[in-house]
Amino acid sequence: MSGTAARDASDRDPGLQPERTRLAWRRTTLACTVTAVLAVKATLHNGLSATGIFVCALCCGLWLAFLLISHHRIRTLAATSSPQALTPRHAAAGALLTLALAVCGAALVL
Amino acid sequence: MARTVAGSTDSGPLRGPGRVLDVIGFARNVRLWFAPQEIRQEGGTPDYRFSLANERTFLAWLRTALALIGGGFAVDQFLPDLRWGWRVGLALALLAAGVLCSLRAVNHWVRCERAMRRGEDLPVSRFPALLSLAVAVVAVAMVVVVLVGWEG
Numbered sequence: 001m002s003g004t005a006a007r008d009a010s011d012r013d014p015g016l017q018p019e020r021t022r023l024a025w026r027r028t029t030l031a032c033t034v035t036a037v038l039a040v041k042a043t044l045h046n047g048l049s050a051t052g053i054f055v056c057a058l059c060c061g062l063w064l065a066f067l068l069i070s071h072h073r074i075r076t077l078a079a080t081s082s083p084q085a086l087t088p089r090h091a092a093a094g095a096l097l098t099l100a101l102a103v104c105g106a107a108l109v110l
Numbered sequence: 111m112a113r114t115v116a117g118s119t120d121s122g123p124l125r126g127p128g129r130v131l132d133v134i135g136f137a138r139n140v141r142l143w144f145a146p147q148e149i150r151q152e153g154g155t156p157d158y159r160f161s162l163a164n165e166r167t168f169l170a171w172l173r174t175a176l177a178l179i180g181g182g183f184a185v186d187q188f189l190p191d192l193r194w195g196w197r198v199g200l201a202l203a204l205l206a207a208g209v210l211c212s213l214r215a216v217n218h219w220v221r222c223e224r225a226m227r228r229g230e231d232l233p234v235s236r237f238p239a240l241l242s243l244a245v246a247v248v249a250v251a252m253v254v255v256v257l258v259g260w261e262g
Contacts, residue, residue, distance in 0.1 A: 017162045024169040031176040038183035045187050085161035088220055091168060092143035095216035098172055102179045102209045109186045109201045 018077045025077075028094075029070045035101055036063035042108045052108065059104045066097045139220050149220070153227035164222050171215035174241075178208035189256070196255050200248065207244055 036059050043056040069090060077083045142149055182204035189197055214237050221233045 015159060017159045021162045021166055021169075024166045028169045028173050028176070031173045031180070035176050035180045035183065038180050038187070042183050042187055082158045083162070085155075085158065085223065086165045086168070086219075088143045088145070088149060088216075088223075091165075091216050091219050094168075094172055095175075095212045098175050098179070098212040099209050101176070102182070102205045102212070105179055105182050105205045105208075106202060109182065109198055109205070 018081075018083055022074050022077050025070045025074050029067055032063055032066045032098075032101075036060060039101070039104060039108060042105075046108065055104050055107050059101060062097050062101050062104070066094065069093055069097075136217060139217050142220050142224075143216060149224060149227065152224060153229060156226040160226055161223070164219060164226070167222075168215050168219040171218070172212060175208045175211035175215060178204050178211060182208065185252070189252075192255060200252060200255070203244075203248055207241065207248075211241065 039059040040056055043052045046052055073086070073090065182201045185204060186197060186201040189200075192200075214235075218233070218235060218237070225232050
């Protein structure tokens with residue numbers, strides 16, 4: 001038990017880069033949550049309509065997808081002490097989910 | 111090897127015809143977003159700490175985009191006394207800024223990652239300046255609109 005702890009201590013990056021990146025993903029997920037909550041509030045504010053509920057459900061789905069990719073990345077970061085770089089596909093997925101959220105926002109505003 | 115030469119045009123000078131090259135470079139980068147194996151073929155893998163720092167910068171830009179989108183929702187909901195045109199105009203401007211910001215985030219991330227693999231200088235960008243100008247314009251417009259709305 002103490003052997004594992006000693007090895008972890010020597011492998012540990014003094015700059016805590018993986019931890020900081022993990023927390024950055026958490027913060028981004030929180031920002032996404034706030035945006036999704038505002039989207040739900042917008043739907044309720046505008047009065048319930050079939051389109052509104054559909055777009056609202058879409059926003060919740062996008063939030064869930066963002067949560068999943070963020071969780072996937074956090075687990076990858078935690079798995080090893082010198083993790084692999086983010087893949088372009090993963091980065092593009094994050095950006096496209098944000099973009100889709102904005103499109104849903106435009107649909108709700110109009 | 112031909113790819114390397116063709117890909118290096120988008121980090122060149124950006125004056126006059128550079129804008130056209132910028133668009134072409136962006137289109138070329140879009141292909142890279144979905145082809146991770148292509149980026150791995152170039153240069154050597156940098157220290158993982160640099161890649162993680164690049165990833166955190168990307169996430170910070172993504173949060174900025176999410177904040178702009180949230181701002182669009184907020185304008186629509188928390189300024190109900192405004193005229194429809196102004197309210198929707200401001201909300202759509204903020205949402206569009208959010209879209210641009212998220213696209214730029216992933217594009218800049220790809221360019222930085224590629225520059226690090228090739229050992230080149232990191233790409234420069236005028237986007238932060240443009241975004242701060244746009245946010246300032248929207249903020250001033252909001253102040254004016256709210257004040258005029260109160261008087262009328």
